[in-house]
Amino acid sequence: MTEAKLDLIAKLLAKAESTTPEEAESLTEHAERLIVKYGIEQAQIDERRGLLGQTREQIVTERMLFRGVYAKDLREIGIGVAYGLGAVRPILAEYPPIAGLLLVGHSSDVTQVQTLTASLQVQATVAMRAWWIAHRDLYAGHREGVRRRARSGFLRGFAAGAMNRIEESRRAAVEESGSGTELVLTSRRSRVDDAVDEMATTHARRRRGADPGSFAHGHRSGMEAQTGGGTAVSAR
Numbered sequence: 001m002t003e004a005k006l007d008l009i010a011k012l013l014a015k016a017e018s019t020t021p022e023e024a025e026s027l028t029e030h031a032e033r034l035i036v037k038y039g040i041e042q043a044q045i046d047e048r049r050g051l052l053g054q055t056r057e058q059i060v061t062e063r064m065l066f067r068g069v070y071a072k073d074l075r076e077i078g079i080g081v082a083y084g085l086g087a088v089r090p091i092l093a094e095y096p097p098i099a100g101l102l103l104v105g106h107s108s109d110v111t112q113v114q115t116l117t118a119s120l121q122v123q124a125t126v127a128m129r130a131w132w133i134a135h136r137d138l139y140a141g142h143r144e145g146v147r148r149r150a151r152s153g154f155l156r157g158f159a160a161g162a163m164n165r166i167e168e169s170r171r172a173a174v175e176e177s178g179s180g181t182e183l184v185l186t187s188r189r190s191r192v193d194d195a196v197d198e199m200a201t202t203h204a205r206r207r208r209g210a211d212p213g214s215f216a217h218g219h220r221s222g223m224e225a226q227t228g229g230g231t232a233v234s235a236r
Helices: 003-016 021-051 071-085 107-139 144-176 181-197 212-223
Strands: 059-066 089-095 098-106
Touching: 003 021, 003 107, 021 071, 021 107, 021 144, 021 181, 059 071, 059 107, 059 181, 071 089, 071 098, 071 107, 071 144, 089 181, 098 107, 098 181, 107 144, 107 212, 144 181, 144 212
Parallel strands: none
Antiparallel strands: 059 098, 089 098
């Protein structure tokens, strides 16, 4: 994929963050499809390089920082994007009061996780605020801690919903790309796993205990997030 197409991905997501939901859907769906296609192309190119004895793409570790009251909730979005796209391992990194996330993967894959995460953070924050305006009366009379937990639950639900949609989009793209693609992607992921195994780390995992009502609303919003795959876009 050319630099022009990478620039197009960035422009599509940037515009989606400041336009109507209807237009954002179209823009980000286009961007997500380009991201998935780019990842598959890079994996196939890198696999051929390895078979020819040439230098493979570098595996890097990049740090993302999440700030504010909902830092850990927004970090869940980065974790979800990494799991959803499947090529990058997310690792927890704490810098109180900042929530950190280390992304380990091939350079091009890490860049795309960063790009999509940044856009989804904006979407999640906007969606959470709109949801809270519509539903805050349900929490009238509760302590601020309970109200904050509700907003936190929405963001965590958003992250889970977005991850599910990204996984669906990726599965469809792999099927469309033809036989052998899954083996290439598995080989690429195995190299990342080997790199992570050499590190002393705490692997990112799902947090528990969200407010069930707000989590459900957030999950629905995340499933509808503008990431591709219809309406929106581990190491497990």
